[in-house]
Amino acid sequence: MQKRVNIKTIAELAGVSITTVSRVLNGLGPKYRISAPTCKRIYEIAEEMNYKPSLVAKSLRLKKTNAIGLILPDIGNPFFATLAKIITIESKKRGYSIILADTENNKDLEEEILQVLLDRNIDAIIIAPCSNKRSHIDDVMSTGKKIILVDRYFFDGKIPYVTTDNYFGALEATKYILENGHKHLACIQGATDTAPNIERVKGFTRACKQYGIKNYKIVGDSFTVQNGYLETKLLLSAAKNMPTAILCLSSTILLGTLKAIKEADLKVPEDISLISFDNQPFMDYLNPPISSIAQPVDEIGTFATKVLIDSLEEDRKKLNLNVKLRPQIIYRNSVRPIQNGKK
Amino acid sequence: MQKRVNIKTIAELAGVSITTVSRVLNGLGPKYRISAPTCKRIYEIAEEMNYKPSLVAKSLRLKKTNAIGLILPDIGNPFFATLAKIITIESKKRGYSIILADTENNKDLEEEILQVLLDRNIDAIIIAPCSNKRSHIDDVMSTGKKIILVDRYFFDGKIPYVTTDNYFGALEATKYILENGHKHLACIQGATDTAPNIERVKGFTRACKQYGIKNYKIVGDSFTVQNGYLETKLLLSAAKNMPTAILCLSSTILLGTLKAIKEADLKVPEDISLISFDNQPFMDYLNPPISSIAQPVDEIGTFATKVLIDSLEEDRKKLNLNVKLRPQIIYRNSVRPIQNGKK
DNA sequence: ATAAGTTGCTCAAAGGTTTTTTCAATTAAT
DNA sequence: ATTAATTGAAAAAACCTTTGAGCAACTTAT
Numbered sequence: 001m002q003k004r005v006n007i008k009t010i011a012e013l014a015g016v017s018i019t020t021v022s023r024v025l026n027g028l029g030p031k032y033r034i035s036a037p038t039c040k041r042i043y044e045i046a047e048e049m050n051y052k053p054s055l056v057a058k059s060l061r062l063k064k065t066n067a068i069g070l071i072l073p074d075i076g077n078p079f080f081a082t083l084a085k086i087i088t089i090e091s092k093k094r095g096y097s098i099i100l101a102d103t104e105n106n107k108d109l110e111e112e113i114l115q116v117l118l119d120r121n122i123d124a125i126i127i128a129p130c131s132n133k134r135s136h137i138d139d140v141m142s143t144g145k146k147i148i149l150v151d152r153y154f155f156d157g158k159i160p161y162v163t164t165d166n167y168f169g170a171l172e173a174t175k176y177i178l179e180n181g182h183k184h185l186a187c188i189q190g191a192t193d194t195a196p197n198i199e200r201v202k203g204f205t206r207a208c209k210q211y212g213i214k215n216y217k218i219v220g221d222s223f224t225v226q227n228g229y230l231e232t233k234l235l236l237s238a239a240k241n242m243p244t245a246i247l248c249l250s251s252t253i254l255l256g257t258l259k260a261i262k263e264a265d266l267k268v269p270e271d272i273s274l275i276s277f278d279n280q281p282f283m284d285y286l287n288p289p290i291s292s293i294a295q296p297v298d299e300i301g302t303f304a305t306k307v308l309i310d311s312l313e314e315d316r317k318k319l320n321l322n323v324k325l326r327p328q329i330i331y332r333n334s335v336r337p338i339q340n341g342k343k
Numbered sequence: 344m345q346k347r348v349n350i351k352t353i354a355e356l357a358g359v360s361i362t363t364v365s366r367v368l369n370g371l372g373p374k375y376r377i378s379a380p381t382c383k384r385i386y387e388i389a390e391e392m393n394y395k396p397s398l399v400a401k402s403l404r405l406k407k408t409n410a411i412g413l414i415l416p417d418i419g420n421p422f423f424a425t426l427a428k429i430i431t432i433e434s435k436k437r438g439y440s441i442i443l444a445d446t447e448n449n450k451d452l453e454e455e456i457l458q459v460l461l462d463r464n465i466d467a468i469i470i471a472p473c474s475n476k477r478s479h480i481d482d483v484m485s486t487g488k489k490i491i492l493v494d495r496y497f498f499d500g501k502i503p504y505v506t507t508d509n510y511f512g513a514l515e516a517t518k519y520i521l522e523n524g525h526k527h528l529a530c531i532q533g534a535t536d537t538a539p540n541i542e543r544v545k546g547f548t549r550a551c552k553q554y555g556i557k558n559y560k561i562v563g564d565s566f567t568v569q570n571g572y573l574e575t576k577l578l579l580s581a582a583k584n585m586p587t588a589i590l591c592l593s594s595t596i597l598l599g600t601l602k603a604i605k606e607a608d609l610k611v612p613e614d615i616s617l618i619s620f621d622n623q624p625f626m627d628y629l630n631p632p633i634s635s636i637a638q639p640v641d642e643i644g645t646f647a648t649k650v651l652i653d654s655l656e657e658d659r660k661k662l663n664l665n666v667k668l669r670p671q672i673i674y675r676n677s678v679r680p681i682q683n684g685k686k
Numbered sequence: 687a688t689a690a691g692t693t694g695c696t697c698a699a700a701g702g703t704t705t706t707t708t709c710a711a712t713t714a715a716t
Numbered sequence: 717a718t719t720a721a722t723t724g725a726a727a728a729a730a731c732c733t734t735t736g737a738g739c740a741a742c743t744t745a746t
Contacts, residue, residue, distance in 0.1 A: 006702055017726045022704060033723055055463045056408065057702030059399045060731050067442070075431065081424030088418065088445045092456070097463065099410070100443040102431045113435070120398045120440065225624060258628040280625070281568060285601040287630025349732060360696045365734060376693055400732030403701050 005049045013045050014038070021046075025053070059121065067097045068308070069117035071127040073105045073152075077223070077252060079278050079297060080128065083150060086301030087126060094309045096123070103130050105191070105222075111136045118145070124308050128152040132193040134159075146319055148308045150300055153195050157322040162304040166196045169293040169327035170203030170247065173275050176291075176329065177245045178211040181338035182273060185216040186243035188231045188253050190223030197223075200249050200277065217243065220253065228256025236264045236272075245273035245335060251280045254290065269336035279330050289332035296325045348392045356388050357381070364389075368396070402464065410440045411651070412460035414470040416448045416495075420566070420595060422621050422640060423471065426493060429644030430469060437652045439466070446473050448534070448565075454479045461488070467651050471495040475536040477502075489662055491651045493643055496538050500665040505647040509539045512636040512670035513546025513590070516618050519634075519672065520588045521554040524681035525616060528559040529586035531574045531596050533566030540566075543592050543620065560586065563596065571599025579607045579615075587681060588616035594623050597633065612679035622673050632675035639668045 007025075011018045021042055023032050029039040045051075059065040068091055072080045088098045099122060103110040110130050114137070117125065124146035129137060134154055140147050141159055153161035170187075177185060187204045190197045201218055208216045220231040228248060235243055248254040254276035261272060268274050268288055276283070279294030303323065311319035350368075354361045364385055366375050372382040388394075402408040411434055415423045431441045442465060446453040453473050457480070460468065467489035472480060477497055483490050484502055496504035513530075520528060530547045533540050544561055551559045563574040571591060578586055591597040597619035604615060611617050611631060619626070622637030646666065654662035 004702095007704095008702080018703085019705080019727080020725060023725095026704080032725085035724065038724085052458070052462045054403075054702050056399060056402045057731090058704080060397075060403050060701090060733090061703045061705085063731075065399065070443075075428040076425050078419075078421060078424065081421065081427075082419050084424075084427070084443070085418040085445055088443055089447065092444065097459065098443050100413075100427070100431055100441050101435065102428055104432065115395070116440065119395045255624050255628060262628070281598050282623070282625040282629070285598060285605070285630075286625070286628050350734095351732080359694095361733085362696060362698095362735080363694085366695095369734080375695080378694060381694080397732055400701095401734080403703090403731090404733045404735090406701075 067122045069122045069125045070098050071101045073130040075102045082297050090305040105130045107131050107133045150304045162323045164295040165324040166199035167203040170200040174204045174207035182245040184243045187218045187247045188220040189249045223250040225256040228253035232257040232260035248276040251278035273335040290334040291332045294328045410465045412465045412468045413441050414444045416473040418445045425640050433648040448473045450474050450476045493647050505666045507638040508667040508669050509542035510546040513543040517547045517550035525588040527586045530561045530590045531563040532592045566593040568599040571596035575600040575603035591619040594621035616678040633677040634675045637671045
C-alpha cells in the first residue's frame, strides 16, 4: 500500500514551503502574491503526483467535515429509501457526503447513533426521528449544530422540518371515501407517537365528523406489514360491524391489509374499499389498482437538503422553518360508490 | 455553540498529562501502571464533562476512519435499498459508519464518487459497480485498500465478491417455465454489461437449449420500469410470434411488463406467463401473484460486511473470495401449464 | 551503600492540513 | 541616501489524538 502523497512532498519537490503550496492549491496564489512561475510549478507537480489533500486533516484543521448525518427509522421502507436516494444525490452535488444510519425504529439506538455521528463532527444532521422522545434531539439543537427533520417532526416547530401536509392528505382521502357513500370506516395507523401519524388520524377523524359519521374505528400501532395484517384480521372478524372502507396509513400497512383481505376471500372494492398513504409504483398493478396519497418525497428531500446546506454555507441564515408540502391523491379503482340503502 | 471538551481539558482538571488521560481512557491504565486513584479521577472527570474523543483527530493519528464507503447504482431500487439497510446495520454493530453514495448508474459519477471516498480515507469499500468499466476499481484494489463487490461483480474474480448464483436462478426459473410446456420464450434483460445480467441470460439460454427450444428472444438493456414497458410492447406487437412466457430480469422490469400487458388487455397467466428476478412483498398481491427468483439479499449484505470487517481487523486475512449464494424460487401463480397441442 | 528493579507518570513527536505572524529582499519615494 | 511601501515567501501555531522514549522517585536485593 503506497503512501499517499501529501503537501509536504509537493513543497519539497517544488522547492517552496508548505504554506505556499497550500495557498496556491486553494486558489489563494494571487491574494498572497505568489509569483506566476511558482504557481505553475506547484500546479504541475500536484497534477503529476496526483495529489489530493487528506480530507481528514482538512476536517481537523477546519472543524468542518463536509459530511451530513442521515438518520432514518427504516431504510428498507420504500418511502425512506427514496428519500435517502434524493438526499444523497443532492448532497453530493453540493460537495457533501452522507453518513447513513438506520435506527430500526428503536429510540435507544437512535440516541446512540446520534452520538456517534456527533463524535464524527458531522456538519449537520437530517433525521426522521422514530418517536416523540426528543430530548437527545433538543440537545443537538441547543449546541447550535444544524439539524433538520424530514417526514417525522415535532409539533412545537422549534426544530426545523420539511414534511407532508399529512392532515390535508388524510382529510381529502377520507372525504373521497365518504363522498362515495361509505358510512362505516376504519383507519389503520402506524406509530402512534409520531406527528405524521397523529395528523393523519386527525384528518381522518375530522372528515368523519364533518360528514356526521360516528361509526369509525382507529386501530393499529406500527408502520409494518404485520400490523396491517393483524388489524385487518380483527376488523374483518367483526362480521356484522365490518367497515366498508379502510384507510391504511402506509404502504407497508396496505400490504398486510391486502393479505388479510385475500385470506378472508373478499374482493376490493366490491366487499371492501381501500386507500393508502405512500404511493408506490406497484400499486398500479394490484388487483384492483389501489388509490393512494402520494407524498412529495422528492421535494421533501431536495428542499430539506438545499435549505440545510444553504444555512451551513451562509451562516447568517438561521434555518428556522416549518414546511408542510401538499400530497397528491392518486385515484385508482379501490373505492366503490355505495348506494344509499344498499350496504 | 459551546466548545467540545477535549483531552487537554481533562488532563488539566485531573492534574496529569495528556498522555496519561489518553492511556487511561483507552483502557491502557494497567499496562502503563497508572495508579488506581489517578485512573478513577480521570474516569470521573471524563464522565462528568461528558468527554468524547474527536473521531476526526483519532482518524488522523491512527490512519483509520472506521468508515466504509457504500457505492450503489440506485438506492431507490428495493433490492439495493434492502442491501443498504442490512450493510448499514451490520457495520454499525461492528463499530463502523457507512458513507453512502448513489451513482445513478453513471460510470463517470461512480469514478468521481470513488475518488471522494478515497480522499476521505475510508477504511474499505463495498460497491455494486454500474458497469464493466473497472479500471478505477482495479486501481483501488492495487493500492491495497480493501474492497468487496456485492451483487455486481467481475468474471475474473480478482476482486472479491458476494453475489447471487444468477445462472442457477435463471436456469431453474426457465426450466420451470419449460416444464410447463412453453415453447416460445422471451427474456427481458437489464444492463447488458453487468455480470449478473450476463449470467442470468446464460442460464435462460442454457435451459432453452437443453429443452431443445429455439424459439426464444432476449431483449432489453436496462433494469428499469421503462425498459420493461417498451420491450414488452414490442414483444406483444408481434401478434403471431408472441412469446407465451416472459422472464423479467428485475422487479422494476416486471412492473413495466405488467403495464404493457395491461394496456394490451391480456391476462396473466392465461394469455402470457411471467416470472421475475428479485422477490418483493408486493408480488404476493398482484393479480395473479407473480412467481419470482428471490435473491438472498440479507445473506449477501451480512456476509459481505462480516468478511470485509474481519479482514480489516485481522490483517493477515487476505480477503480473497468469490461467493455465489443460491437464490430461491418463490412459486406463485403466474406460469400456466400449456397442453402439448394447444397454444 | 550501591545496583537493580519497580512505580507512576511526562515529553515530544507524529499525523496532514490551514492560517496568523513574521521577515527578507526589492522597488519606489523623499 | 534614507525611509517607506511592496513583493514573495517562510516559520510556526493550531486542530486533537496516540505513542515511543524517557525519567525521577521509591523499593528491594546484594
